[in-house]
Amino acid sequence: MIGTKTLTDNPVDLYLRADRMPHIWCSGCGVGPSVACFVKAIHRTGLDTDKIAIVSGIGCSGRVAGYVKVDSFHTTHGRAIPFATGLALANPELKVVVFSGDGDLAAIGGNHLIHAARRNIDMTVICYNNFNYGMTGGQLGPTTPLEAKSTTSPYGNCDPPFNLPHLVAACGASYVSRWTVIHPRQLEKSMAEALTKPGFTFVEVLGPCPTTYGRMNKLGRGVDELRAYQERCVVSNGVDPRDAEIGLNGPILVGNFVDLSRPTFWDHCVKIFGRAQKK
Amino acid sequence: MKLWRKPFDFHEQATAPSKVVLNKDRCKGCEYCVVFCPTKALVMSTEMNAKGYLIPVELPDGKCLGCGLCEAICPDFALWIVPLEAAQKGE
Numbered sequence: 001m002i003g004t005k006t007l008t009d010n011p012v013d014l015y016l017r018a019d020r021m022p023h024i025w026c027s028g029c030g031v032g033p034s035v036a037c038f039v040k041a042i043h044r045t046g047l048d049t050d051k052i053a054i055v056s057g058i059g060c061s062g063r064v065a066g067y068v069k070v071d072s073f074h075t076t077h078g079r080a081i082p083f084a085t086g087l088a089l090a091n092p093e094l095k096v097v098v099f100s101g102d103g104d105l106a107a108i109g110g111n112h113l114i115h116a117a118r119r120n121i122d123m124t125v126i127c128y129n130n131f132n133y134g135m136t137g138g139q140l141g142p143t144t145p146l147e148a149k150s151t152t153s154p155y156g157n158c159d160p161p162f163n164l165p166h167l168v169a170a171c172g173a174s175y176v177s178r179w180t181v182i183h184p185r186q187l188e189k190s191m192a193e194a195l196t197k198p199g200f201t202f203v204e205v206l207g208p209c210p211t212t213y214g215r216m217n218k219l220g221r222g223v224d225e226l227r228a229y230q231e232r233c234v235v236s237n238g239v240d241p242r243d244a245e246i247g248l249n250g251p252i253l254v255g256n257f258v259d260l261s262r263p264t265f266w267d268h269c270v271k272i273f274g275r276a277q278k279k
Numbered sequence: 280m281k282l283w284r285k286p287f288d289f290h291e292q293a294t295a296p297s298k299v300v301l302n303k304d305r306c307k308g309c310e311y312c313v314v315f316c317p318t319k320a321l322v323m324s325t326e327m328n329a330k331g332y333l334i335p336v337e338l339p340d341g342k343c344l345g346c347g348l349c350e351a352i353c354p355d356f357a358l359w360i361v362p363l364e365a366a367q368k369g370e
């Protein structure tokens with residue numbers, strides 16, 4: 001819980017640019033609750049907000065950088081991770097967070113995602129997955145489930161999607177989890193763990209997108225979509241992320257999947273350049 | 280309520296009856312708070328805010344237990360809870 005509660009201000013406003021509210025997200029969009037969990041996670045870890053930087057790409061969740069009251073940057077499409085890598089290497093004291101969407105991180109930025117995980121760069125990536133490109137009108141993306149409809153797959157999607165936790169875990173991420181916005185407490189705790197762990201940490205957040213994905217797939221209003229998450233999710237901490245594929249229907253495995261220690265890119269740099277300098 | 284064993288995270292989880300505070304201008308009428316409240320302490324009203332969304336209202340019988348779920352899942356940072364004691368003091 002953040003600070004003392006008052007009748008005039010929402011406690012999370014301490015970490016938000018309240019003058020920009022109401023935000024641009026649609027009624028019932030899941031990005032809002034994931035941001036609330038994120039700022040509560042920052043509060044929980046006690047990190048100094050002057051030492052946190054948030055980088056977002058393009059998309060609905062790309063707007064997060066503009067609403068959280070810490071140093072932030074809204075980069076070009078897909079390039080949030082390379083920008084964040086530069087920040088993390090130029091100032092290793094900084095806690096660098098990438099908060100972006102599935103389309104930005106896994107499609108156009110997919111190559112950066114796998115290599116940042118492989119190099120175990122010290123950053124936290126929070127990926128808001130709404131299964132399509134929401135901002136541009138609901139096109140098919142690399143996370144759209146097989147058979148799901150989108151504006152560019154009106155008869156159903158023919159491409160098998162990425163299973164993001166499995167992808168980043170296979171590339172070498174130190175911490176991987178997946179939660180939905182109807183699991184706010186678990187999500188907040190998981191984000192706090194990701195923020196405090198060294199190395200590449202990845203949290204996938206599933207949430208409703210009633211305006212495009214929900215409408216195309218006849219999922220009803222935001223409340224119906226959220227209730228569907230509540231019913232479909234199976235909490236499976238520690239399960240092999242390989243088994244956590246998401247279909248159009250059927251169970252969705254959520255939980256903290258991977259938590260391991262591996263030397264970070266910076267650790268290797270210090271070791272190897274230090275040795276070279278001695279020579 | 281008598282607990283046979285005190286949970287380890289009791290200090291975090293303990294709730295107190297609360298008042299729900301709404302920032303009318305932020306609400307977009309998604310109904311998450313109304314539908315997911317475990318005690319059904321809120322209902323949708325017929326009042327519209329400046330943007331034309333119907334907004335929720337707390338029922339007068341004070342059923343809110345202060346679990347905080349509505350506050351956590353509100354997509355618009357529009358509502359939060361204040362423990363009744365503090366609210367009555369007008370803080």
Ligand code: SF4
Pocket residue numbers: 024025026028029030031060130134135208209210211212213
């Ligand atoms: S299009 Fe979807 S993801 Fe984007 S703001 Fe609207 S509901 Fe949210």
Ligand code: SF4
Pocket residue numbers: 301305306307308309310311312313334335352353354355356357358
């Ligand atoms: S959850 Fe928030 S935005 Fe939705 S109806 Fe309730 S107060 Fe309004």
Ligand code: SF4
Pocket residue numbers: 297299315316317318319320321342343344345346347348349350360
């Ligand atoms: S705090 Fe819990 S009990 Fe109170 S209104 Fe919100 S959801 Fe209902």
